[in-house]
Amino acid sequence: MIAFYENRTTDYHCRSILPGRSRIQCAAHLHTHIELVLFLEGHCTAFADTERCEINGGDVFIAFPNQIHRYESYDKERYRLFIINPDILPEIASIFTDSHPTSSKIAGAAKDPEILALAERLAALDSESGPYLEVRRHGYLMALLGRLLSQMVLTKTVPDDSHALKTIVNYCAKNYTSDLSLSLLENELHISRYYISHLFSDKLQIGFNDYVNSLRVSFACNYLRYSDRSVTEISDLVGFGTLRTFNRAFLKQMGRTPSEYRRMKREAHSAEKTQRKESL
Known part of the structure; x- marks a missing residue:
């Protein structure tokens, strides 16, 4: 899973x-x-x-x-x-x-x-x-x-697969806006790139690049829901190199484009506010 x-x-x-x-x-x-x-x-x-x-x-x-x-x-x-x-x-x-x-x-x-x-x-x-x-x-x-x-x-906690994975996840969470790669993590964390790749596929059942994209998409969702920043600006803020890459990764994880996601959340929020007013 x-x-x-x-x-x-x-x-x-x-x-x-x-x-x-x-x-x-x-x-x-x-x-x-x-x-x-x-x-x-x-x-x-x-x-x-x-x-x-x-x-x-x-x-x-x-x-x-x-x-x-x-x-x-x-x-x-x-x-x-x-x-x-x-x-x-x-x-x-x-x-x-x-x-x-x-x-x-x-x-x-x-x-x-x-x-x-x-x-x-x-x-x-x-x-x-x-x-x-x-x-x-x-x-x-x-x-x-x-x-x-x-x-x-x-x-x-002793150094093992779980400890190494937590170290890697923590690093990615703190540096998700950077140009993350297996080579970079190998140099920064002194953990073999092949071992990192194995951990993601074995423990999380997801490739490293897909994981980084899912992390960036998670942060992007917050910007889309709670800010008025443009989709292009959000794409840059969360570390995607191009808008096309952002749209493709977002669609893969969320099942809709960033613009569709923002519209859906705002419509749901508006409907919820209306429902609360009517119940008063």
């Missing part, structure tokens, strides 16, 4: 889902954030790298930064999802970048009253305003992750 790099544009995201509203199922992906799911009701299968976890109501699933993860849904679910940039928690950030869990499943952790209370307070903050909101959020996140980490067994 092809795993795509997901460009997270915010440092923190919280979502609470009621049964039947939205399934957690999603394709294999990776990003530089911590992904934490408190599964309250229902059942799903979650994957982190090569680990398969059967997640039931009351369990917690956590994916560390740059772990390839995905979910398969079967029925109605209720869960809280937190996506957190470890950089906003510098006191413990190295734990998430320099180690990994022996298992991404923490059985029964979502039944812990302390964990539930902290998750509820974090979710409630999204509807609050006022001074020191970020200070409070930081405190709740530290307490929540501290409680969860105390129930996990961590292993120091």
